[in-house]
Amino acid sequence: MQTTDIAQRLFKVAAVLRDTMGAAEYASVMSVVLALKWASDHQDRLIVPPEAQWDQVVAAADSSPRTALNKAATALVSSNPAVFDDAFLQVIKDKQLSNGAAQELIATLDEISFGDESPEPEDLAGKIYEQLLAAFVDSDKRAEFSTPRSVGQLMVRLTDPQPGDSVYDPCVGTGGLLIAAEEYVESETGRDHAITVFGQDVVQQTCAIARLNLMLHGSVKVSIQRGDALINPSYHGSTGDLKQFDRVLTDPPFSLKYQQDMLRIPQHTRYGQSRVADLMFVQHVLASLTADGVGVIAVPNGVLFRAGDEGRIRREMVRDGRIAAVIALGRNLFHGTSIPACLLVVRGMAAAHAKAPDVLFINAEQEVDVTRSKTHLAPRHVEKIVTTYHEEREIRHFSRLVSVEEIASKEFDLNVSKYIDPQPPRHPKLDIEALLKGGVPVDDVNLQSDRFATFGIDLASLFAPSKPGYLEFPPDGYTTTAAKIPVLSAPTESAFAAAVGDWFQQFKEEIALTNRLPAAARRHFAERFRRTLSAWSVLNSEQLAGLFVDWWTANQNDLEQLSRPADSSSTCTSTSNASTIEKVGADLIDRAKRLISQNRNQLVELYLTWGDQYATSLALLEHRRELAATRLATRLQKLGYQWPLTGPIRRPKM
Known part of the structure; x- marks a missing residue:
């Protein structure tokens, strides 16, 4: 059975819950059942007590499947506290999962093997879970806890993580960016488990989904904690300051209002404080980078040009060399919003001071494909953007490296259109002589x-x-x-x-x-x-x-x-x-x-x-008008009318 077929079957089973649960909630229900099956097939990775064994769940499915899931989840959580928390345990207890839906879930997963006899024991469960999460996001347009895969791959390739790096997402959602980072390093180096990933999210339930997603993809060096990146961040260094990471990737909620008086960490306001959280998240990323670190953050376009406090924050960041690139993206790429967005590539303090504080602007607004009303980045778009960034290419109408002096002359407005001219019209200007007298200009043809x-x-x-x-x-x-x-x-x-x-x-x-x-x-x-x-x-x-x-x-x-x-x-x-x-x-x-x-x-x-x-010149139109007028005059004269008219129309005498 194909991965997509399995995911679609599972999603259809969960669809009966749409009226009582949001996307994140029934994603959590699916997470529990998938985790129980995966755990039994990977007992070298988890402690699986008898009550949590999948064959025990299947045996009880005919009589009390919901109770069987409750007991199995309780046993699995209590035996693996470092992996699962109470939020995971409460999923089945708190949700209105019927015995019928529970039975269908168990029966569907019982047909799948995630163990050594599977051709891809690690990837299969992870790919199925990805399909499920994607289906949940598509079904609930309010879902904002997942970054589109193509955007995530772009963000990872911009940061270019290396073996031994620590990679952090302060708004981890489903953990997709961290998984993309691990896949990238393995593809580039052939080394799996070569990086350590960290994530936090304000929603406990989302943290549980992220942990499971990473586990199902075979991730080993993982830390996911509940925390508010701005108000109460989870990760701190030995001195109490924010912990620093080699790479930071994040897609925070756009234009979030936050409690300004509750900021307790000076690093969050190094460059100033704004009313909405967009640039505060950027400052959190900057504060979380090692000296040579690289970060990428998705932000709404308003961040680039709004004045006031945000304008002053931009000014100080640019002067300090912390912004390496501004990449304008096409519309409707992100889940749950149609707000135009961009990526900011930022750098650690040492990296910022190692070179001129120029900013590379990339206008990728047209680099999108639309398939079945969905907008996404195709691989060719990602390749073009990544190559342009890493090689600092200047491509007419697409990219340009701009000095801080020029940016200052525009009052630190970072709107990409300020620095990159739009594409010229596809067709040349009209030739007036040709319009008047006819013919196609030879110069246009030769071009x-x-x-x-x-x-x-x-x-x-x-x-x-x-x-x-x-x-x-x-x-x-x-x-x-x-x-x-x-x-x-x-x-x-x-x-x-x-x-x-x-x-x-x-x-x-x-x-x-x-x-x-x-x-x-x-x-x-x-x-x-x-x-x-x-x-x-x-x-x-x-x-x-x-x-x-x-x-x-x-x-x-x-x-x-x-x-x-x-x-x-x-x-x-x-x-x-x-x-x-x-x-x-x-x-x-x-x-x-x-x-x-x-x-x-x-x-x-x-x-x-x-x-x-x-093809039709004004001279030709005038000639056609004269011919038509002549034919009309001839016809009217045959009917006894005077033409051209010199007074009121008089009907001919009969």
């Missing part, structure tokens, strides 16, 4: 001729000669000519798809022999892909990189399976691998075809735009 040439199309052949400096559309009209463009480009598109297929044939031979770590393998093959296909200018370098990373990410599990040594004695394994190779290869070629067709359709759109603009 676009290379784009058509990459598809094997001579753009001049799509026009007819005209007066100097201008061209005409062919006699059969511009819409008919535009319809020929896909036909003319078909040979080039087919040849490019074949080139992608040829690359994949080489790739499938090499991937089985590679001994690279997943992240290193992705980078290696991405570069090979780009170099091999860069001669085909139908896609630019950025599009090739995006095509590859989207494909790799979508097929990551299958690609990792192909890179594992195959069992030569197993016919089943060989057949399965052959089917997998065929599937991932077809997906790559299909993605390439779709992307190249998008570029070709832009050419069709451009040609049609020229037609809409210039």
Whole structure:
């Protein structure tokens, strides 16, 4: 049974509770049952007394399943106080879980093995739980305790955690950012359990979910505590100050009102105090960083430009070099809010003083995909943003490194639009002479001729000669000519798809022999892909990189399976691998075809735009008006009317 299928079945069982529970509450119910099953399959990780054994729960399911869950949860919690707390225990007792729903949950999970006989004993339970949490968030738009996975991956890659680092989330929610950090380090280094993760949340129930989520993903070095990051933080150093971490990642609630008079830690107000908590969370992140640490925090865009106290806080942070980057994101990326948001990349004090306090601005507002009314960052968007940040690239209309002097000249307004010019209009300005007298400007056509040439199309052949400096559309009209463009480009598109297929044939031979770590393998093959296909200018370098990373990410599990040594004695394994190779290869070629067709359709759109603009000139309209007037006069005269009119209309005598 597929992971998503299991998660959907479990979610349907829990759906009967929607009327009496919020998303977090019935996520907690599912957490208890999933934990009991996982614990019995991992008795080396937890103490599982007889009452908490899964087979005992199943045996009692026919008579009193809710009672069986209560007893099992009580036994598991009391035997593992370092992992579970009373909030976990109270979930079943306090919630209105019927015997019928409890029985369905038990029956569904009884079909799944999370133990050693499972092909992925650690990942399976964690992936199922991720699917559940995602479904809960989708069903309850008020749920704000989870960061979208694509945003979390972006945040982690911006901070680039290393083995041995401590990673902290002061608003931990479901623990997704900490899990993403662990997965990143393992992918980059091949070392699991290489970092220590810390988290806190004001809601005890959410802390219980985070602990379970991390446990189901195989995390070992974990500390999750209940605490208010601003008013009563959980983590302190030996001197009583805030504990410091190598990396801090957090997605706090936006524009939260807080009790200003209850702030007790001077580090929280180093740069000032504001009415809403956004910049107070930023100051908590800064205070929680080691000298060379890096943090990323999600904040609403208002933080960037509001005046008053927030303006003064921004000024001092920028002057102190603490803000490394401001990254504007697209709308509707975050759960539970449509407020435009951004990421602030901040740095520890030593890192801030080690270089000029310039700020990198990145405008990623257009770097989004919308699928089934959901907005998300595709892997290609994450790759572009991360590469731009780490290499401090300056890309026209996308990114720019700005000096503190320029920021000061704009009164420390950090709105990205202040520093990065918007994309110019896709089409050039209209030619007045062409509008008045007709024709398509040769200069406009010449500017676009290379784009058509990459598809094997001579753009001049799509026009007819005209007066100097201008061209005409062919006699059969511009819409008919535009319809020929896909036909003319078909040979080039087919040849490019074949080139992608040829690359994949080489790739499938090499991937089985590679001994690279997943992240290193992705980078290696991405570069090979780009170099091999860069001669085909139908896609630019950025599009090739995006095509590859989207494909790799979508097929990551299958690609990792192909890179594992195959069992030569197993016919089943060989057949399965052959089917997998065929599937991932077809997906790559299909993605390439779709992307190249998008570029070709832009050419069709451009040609049609020229037609809409210039096919009918004002002179032609005037000529048509004169012809129509002549025909009207002739017709009226035949009917006995005087034309043109010189007075009131008089009906002809009969």
